[in-house]
Amino acid sequence: MQAAVAQEGVVVRRLLQAIVLLCPALTVAVKGGANGSLMLAAALSVFALLRRRGPAGVGLPRADDEALRAYLLAMASPVLVLLAVQTLHGASWAVGAVSSSARFLLAVPLALVAVRMGRDLVPWADASFALGALAAGAVMLFVPREWSLGRWGSPFLDPINFGALALLLGMLSLLSVDWRRRDPPAVRLLKIAGFASGLAASVPTGARGPWLAVLIVIAVLAITTLRDRPPGVRIAVWASLAAVLLAAFATVDAFRGRFDLMAVDLGSFFWGGERDTSPGVRLQIWQAALTAFAEHPLLGLGGGGFAARVDGYLASGVLSPLAAEAARAEMHNSYLAYAADFGIPGLLAIVAVFAVPAAAFARRLEADPACRRAALMGLVVVTLYASCAISVDVFKLKMMAAFYAVATAFLAAIAFAGAGSHRQPRREGLPAPGASE
Numbered sequence: 001m002q003a004a005v006a007q008e009g010v011v012v013r014r015l016l017q018a019i020v021l022l023c024p025a026l027t028v029a030v031k032g033g034a035n036g037s038l039m040l041a042a043a044l045s046v047f048a049l050l051r052r053r054g055p056a057g058v059g060l061p062r063a064d065d066e067a068l069r070a071y072l073l074a075m076a077s078p079v080l081v082l083l084a085v086q087t088l089h090g091a092s093w094a095v096g097a098v099s100s101s102a103r104f105l106l107a108v109p110l111a112l113v114a115v116r117m118g119r120d121l122v123p124w125a126d127a128s129f130a131l132g133a134l135a136a137g138a139v140m141l142f143v144p145r146e147w148s149l150g151r152w153g154s155p156f157l158d159p160i161n162f163g164a165l166a167l168l169l170g171m172l173s174l175l176s177v178d179w180r181r182r183d184p185p186a187v188r189l190l191k192i193a194g195f196a197s198g199l200a201a202s203v204p205t206g207a208r209g210p211w212l213a214v215l216i217v218i219a220v221l222a223i224t225t226l227r228d229r230p231p232g233v234r235i236a237v238w239a240s241l242a243a244v245l246l247a248a249f250a251t252v253d254a255f256r257g258r259f260d261l262m263a264v265d266l267g268s269f270f271w272g273g274e275r276d277t278s279p280g281v282r283l284q285i286w287q288a289a290l291t292a293f294a295e296h297p298l299l300g301l302g303g304g305g306f307a308a309r310v311d312g313y314l315a316s317g318v319l320s321p322l323a324a325e326a327a328r329a330e331m332h333n334s335y336l337a338y339a340a341d342f343g344i345p346g347l348l349a350i351v352a353v354f355a356v357p358a359a360a361f362a363r364r365l366e367a368d369p370a371c372r373r374a375a376l377m378g379l380v381v382v383t384l385y386a387s388c389a390i391s392v393d394v395f396k397l398k399m400m401a402a403f404y405a406v407a408t409a410f411l412a413a414i415a416f417a418g419a420g421s422h423r424q425p426r427r428e429g430l431p432a433p434g435a436s437e
Contacts, residue, residue: 009048012044012045012047012048012113013117013120015040015044016041016044016045016113016114016117016121017117017120017121017124018124019037019040019041019406020121020124020125020128020410021124021125021127021128021131022037022128022131023037023128023132023403023406023407024128024129024131024132024133024135024169024172024403024407025128025131025132025134025135027132027165027399027402027403028132028135028136028139028154028157028162028165028166028169029135029136029138029139029154031155031156032399033399034399034400034402034403034406035103035398035399035402037402037406038103038106038107038110038402038403038405038406039106041106041110041406041409042106042107042109042110044113045109045110045112045113045114046109048113049109049112049113065416067359067360067363067364067416068111068115068360068412068416070356070359070360071111071356071357071360071408071412072108072111072112073356074352074353074355074356074357075104075105075107075108075111075353075357075405075408075409076104076105076108077349077352077353078101078104078105078338078346078349078350078352078353079098079101079102079104079105080105081342081345081346081348081349082098082101082303082342082346082349083098084345085299085300085302085303085342085343085345085346086098086302086303088299089299089302089303098303099398100395100396100398100401101349101395101401103398103401103402103404103405104353104401104404104405106405107405107406107408107409110405110406110409110410111409111412111413114409114410114413115412115413115416115417117413118413118414118416118417119180119370119371119414119417121410121413121414122179122180122370122374122414123180125176125179125374125410125411125414126176126179126180126187127176127187127190127191128176129169129172129173129175129176129194129377130173130176130190130191130193130194130195131194132169132172132173132194132198133166133169133170133172133173133194133195133197133198133201134190134193134194134197136162136165136166136169136170136197136198136201136202137166137197137198137200137201138197139154139162139201140152140154140166140200140201140204143155144204147159150206151205151206152204152205152206153205157397157399159205159206159207160205160207160209160210160392161392161394161397161400162201162202162205162207163201163202163205163206163207163210164202164207164209164210164213164384164388164394165400165403166198166199166201166202166205167198167199167202167210167211167214167384168198168210168380168381168384169194169198170194170195170196170197170198170199170201170202171195171198171214171217171380171384172377172380172381173191173192173194173195173197173198174191174192174194174195175373175376175377175380176191176373176377177191177192179370179373180370203252203254203255204254206254206258208258208259208262208391209387209388209390209391209392210384210388211245211249211255212387213383213384213387213388214245214384215242215245215246216383216384216387217380217383217384217387218238218241218242218245219238219242220379220380220383221238221376221380222234222235222237222238222239224362224365224376224379225376261278262278262279265277265278265279265280266279266280268280269283275320275323276320276322276323280323281320281322281323281326281332282332282333282391284318284319284320284323284327285319285323285326285327285331285332285333286331286332286333286336287318288306288309288310288313288318288319288327289306289331289333289336289337289339289340290336291313291318292305292306292309292340293336293339293340293343293347296343297343297344298343298344299342299343299345300339300340300341300342300343300346301340301341302341302342303341303342304341305340305341306327306331306337306340306341307327307328310324310327310328311324313327330392330393330396331393332391332392332393333389333390333391333392333393334350334389334390334392334393334394334395335347335350335351335389335390337350337393337396338350350389354382354385354386354389355386357378357382357408357412358379358382358383358386360412360415361375361376361378361379361382361411361412361415362375362379363375364415364416365379367415370414370417371414371415371416371417372415374411374412374414374415375411375415377411378407378408378411378412378415381404381407381408381411382408385404
């Protein structure tokens with residue numbers, strides 16, 4: 001019996017390692033790749049938890065793993081909050097929002113099982129983001145789709161979300177250099193090529209939000225890295241990177257045209273009375289969402305409530321016809337989407353999905369090098385998502401929620417390897433964190 005359970009543990013471990021390696025590439029290159037990876041990983045994790053109950057079971061982290069416990073609670077909170085609010089409204093489930101937030105809940109069993117594998121995941125994660133970024137470049141090179149004039153994405157992923165994922169994978173590829181050892185030249189070249197590929201794939205999308213979010217990521221990296229260097233060196237390094245990025249915005253045609261257009265559109269909205277520009281439509285929707293939140297702060301309008309009010313906002317002149325059409329599809333702001341439909345509880349839940357994992361990763365920046373690098377990459381994932389959430393509802397697409405759940409769960413598992421109660425010996429096929437294969 002013990003041998004059979006041990007064999008099951010080996011199978012679960014191998015499949016989870018394969019998901020770690022392939023998930024980023026599947027996310028950008030295969031429709032359903034992110035959701036499939038999450039569902040399979042969660043199912044394997046639940047199976048492992050159910051098969052290992054009792055004294056030898058995985059169990060929940062003890063109280064000394066406070067940051068990990070906080071991460072698990074934050075990822076579980078949105079779906080629980082949304083269901084509670086809907087119940088208080090006396091309404092049926094908000095299928096879209098609940099289904100999207102349920103992806104976060106699936107990160108809980110995944111993290112509980114993966115944290116026992118810990119550093120054993122690093123060899124598989126080491127090239128994962130490079131492969132994902134290269135896959136994004138291949139999609140843009142061989143099978144791009146023009147969603148609107150001059151705006152390119154993948155056959156199934158719109159320019160904004162594809163651009164954000166490509167950019168994120170490129171940055172993570174660069175951050176993975178020398179993660180678990182000094183990389184051989186070929187591996188280092190692969191990761192640098194992934195960085196270049198991710199950035200290059202993002203440019204034709206014309207997505208401005210992700211590139212502006214990079215400035216926030218740079219600020220986070222400036223605070224959290226090069227701590228052994230003098231303050232002047234740290235400031236010079238990261239200020240130089242920010243200056244290079246701003247120079248690209250000003251000189252590269254693909255950037256300059258989009259940002260020049262944004263400046264013109266904002267001027268037209270505020271001083272020219274032209275409401276139906278790209279930023280103008282967003283500002284109209286945000287105004288309507290803030291109005292809805294102010295009128296119903298405790299429980300919001302309920303799932304789908306804002307979309308149902310759009311015709312009223314159109315009739316009252318708060319929204320133009322073009323803005324009303326856009327509002328029915330998306331609120332273009334994750335925070336306002338949760339606040340308008342689910343009130344203060346919804347707003348706190350979506351903030352927790354970003355803020356709590358960010359704080360948890362930040363607490364592991366003083367760990368050993370392998371764990372510290374995973375924590376830094378997790379912090380970058382959270383920061384980019386949280387920043388992009390200001391201008392787009394990043395979890396409107398369930399695959400974006402799925403990738404966030406998978407990426408943060410696996411990076412948290414590595415970052416917390418060896419923390420607190422998880423210094424345990426190998427049992428029943430799942431290794432203790434940091435154990436060798």
